[in-house]
Amino acid sequence: ASPSAGPAELGFVEAVPSWRLRSEQFPSKVGGRPAWLSAAGLPGPPELACPLCGRPMAFLLQVYAPLPGRADAFHRCLFLFCCRTPPCCCGLRVFRNQLPRRNDFYSYEPPSEDPPSETGESVHLQLKSGAHLCRVCGCSGPKRCSRCHKAHYCSKEHQSLDWRLGHKQACAQTDNLDSTVPDHNFLFPEFEIVIETEDEIMPEAVERDDESEIIGTMGEAHEEELESMAKHESREDRIFQKFKTKISPEPEQILRYGRGVAPLWISGENIPQEKDIPDCPCGAKRLFEFQFLDIIY
Incomplete structure (x- = not known):
């Protein structure tokens, strides 16, 4: 297609409260864990492996980009992942996640601008559909800890990383797993992208x-x-x-x-x-x- 003559939309990073970056707010953001729209069509570990070195790629950013006139893409996000494992740091992949306005996960009306009544900054590692996410990267987590059966992972690499950084000690404390996820130093710093x-x-x-x-x-x-x-x-x-x-x-x-x-x-x-x-x-x-x-x- 020929390039459009219209101006581009520019994105700038801005620090905001973490609740603003959750899936139900339909954010554009950089870093942290991906704010998936739904479980349908999520990329699995093979798709998220670096095509060059084979290691799990890290979430870099997502852009909320609905398509006007497309009922099936009323909510639409593009997700960019990259390899950050030296000396590779070269692999890149983009994925799309979309939903119609009327769906099983979000209100038909726009999200509230007010902060939720809940307190604390717990990590959300389970989607409304019931799908579990990796404790390290926030991507689809088909593997789970054989000891507690509560912690989910995308790969053996991330399960081993989480085990070394605290899950070995916290494994028995399953009631608080989602709010005690350590900093694995795998994610990029998280910011909102304002347009x-x-x-x-x-x-x-x-x-x-x-x-x-x-x-x-x-x-x-x-x-x-x-x-x-x-x-x-x-x-x-x-x-x-x-x-x-x-x-x-x-x-x-x-x-x-x-x-x-x-x-x-x-x-x-x-x-x-x-x-x-x-x-x-x-x-x-x-x-x-x-x-x-x-x-x-």
């Missing part, structure tokens, strides 16, 4: 400002030298300069969302061609929807 529409900025004006700044810093540079530098500017330089120009008004953005917008490339390497992107199983062409920016200066 704002990107301001329409004329790239030409920004580029002129950048050029003026460069000329000012060069001081005594001759015009001929500047022209020579411009001629030798590589395609990589131009792509990276376009990236910097585009994000400079909002440098703290970590997400760019927009179905059909053009991706913002940071490099000319490994840009896929249309033939490199497989069609959907239904036969339709795939559409670009969002990109995550891990920006470090």
Whole structure:
């Protein structure tokens, strides 16, 4: 599909109370455990294993992205997982979870803006459908502790990790398992992703400002030298300069969302061609929807 001319939606991280990041609030968020919509269609351990090293991948972020006009996708989330096991740290996978507005798990009406009456910050490791989640990563947990039969895990790796970090001692205290989950140092820090529409900025004006700044810093540079530098500017330089120009008004953005917008490339390497992107199983062409920016200066 051709890229849309509309502006992208930008995502920024913000610290909020943990109840705001639960499934019933339909959050967009980064880090922590995934806030699944339902048990239907959850990826299992084989799908969540890094395609390169085979280790369990970690939840990175999710984007609440319903589709207007699609009754079956009134509630829709996209989940991004990544490998964070050195020296690999390369595998990436995206999953989708969606529901109609009238379903067995959530109210037909929008969620309340008021905090729940309950107190405490217990970890929710069982979905309303009854499906159990891994105590370490919050993904589907088909395995369970053979001793207490209460703690669930996605893999032997995470069961072993939880055993070493406290479950060995807490195994007999099954009444309090969900509220005593230790920090396994496997999850990313958790924040809400707040969304704002990107301001329409004329790239030409920004580029002129950048050029003026460069000329000012060069001081005594001759015009001929500047022209020579411009001629030798590589395609990589131009792509990276376009990236910097585009994000400079909002440098703290970590997400760019927009179905059909053009991706913002940071490099000319490994840009896929249309033939490199497989069609959907239904036969339709795939559409670009969002990109995550891990920006470090």
